[in-house]
Amino acid sequence: MMLKHYRKEFRRPPNPSAKHLRCVAYLDENISDVLPYLNTVLRGHQYITDPPSLTLKFNGKLITIYSKEIAINIVKDTVEADKILEWFKKEINDTWKRRNQITPSFSVAQKPGIINILKLLPKTNCKECGKPTCMVFALLVTEGKKGPEDCPQLDVRNKIKLQEYLEQF
Numbered sequence: 321m322m323l324k325h326y327r328k329e330f331r332r333p334p335n336p337s338a339k340h341l342r343c344v345a346y347l348d349e350n351i352s353d354v355l356p357y358l359n360t361v362l363r364g365h366q367y368i369t370d371p372p373s374l375t376l377k378f379n380g381k382l383i384t385i386y387s388k389e390i391a392i393n394i395v396k397d398t399v400e401a402d403k404i405l406e407w408f409k410k411e412i413n414d415t416w417k418r419r420n421q422i423t424p425s426f427s428v429a430q431k432p433g434i435i436n437i438l439k440l441l442p443k444t445n446c447k448e449c450g451k452p453t454c455m456v457f458a459l460l461v462t463e464g465k466k467g468p469e470d471c472p473q474l475d476v477r478n479k480i481k482l483q484e485y486l487e488q489f
C-alpha cells in the first residue's frame with residue numbers, strides 16, 4: 321500500500337462571507353511516484369513535473385495532489401472531505417498496485433478523444449441529432465460544436481459521464 325495515513329486540516333477562505341472550507345491532507349508517505357500513473361487513470365487537468373503535482377477537476381472542485389499533500393479547494397464539512405480523501409486514497413493505492421499495466425503520462429490531454437466519446441454514445445446511428453452517424457456526432461463533440469445534451473438518445477448516466485469527461489478539457 322502506497323498511502324496509509326494522512327492528517328487533514330481545514331482553512332477558511334480569505335473571503336469572510338464564504339460558507340465553504342478548504343481542506344489540506346498532509347500525507348505520511350511520499351506519493352510522487354504514483355502521480356504519472358494517476359494522471360493516466362484519472363485524466364488530470366494539469367500535470368507539473370517539478371515539483372510533481374497533479375490537479376484534477378472533480379465534481380466542481382479543484383483537487384491538487386502533491387508528493388505529500390492533497391489540497392481540496394472547496395468542501396462543505398468534514399464528512400465530505402473524508403469521503404473525497406478516502407476515495408483518493410483508494411485510487412492512489414489501486415493505481416500503484418496496477419502500475420505495471422498502466423502507461424504513465426507526464427502531460428495532460430489537450431483535446432477530447434473521439435473514441436472515448438463514441439464509447440458513451442448509443443451507437444445506433446439513429447440520426448435524431450441531425451447527423452448521419454454517431455461517429456460524425458462524436459467528431460463534432462471533440463470540436464466543441466455539439467455536447468451531451470444534443471443527443472436525444474443518450475441516457476442520463478452516460479450524459480453525466482460524457483459531461484464529466486468533457487470538463488477535463
Ligand code: SF4
Nearest residue numbers: 446447449454457471
Ligand atoms: S442522436 Fe445520438 S444515437 Fe442518434 S445518431 Fe445522433 S449521436 Fe447517435
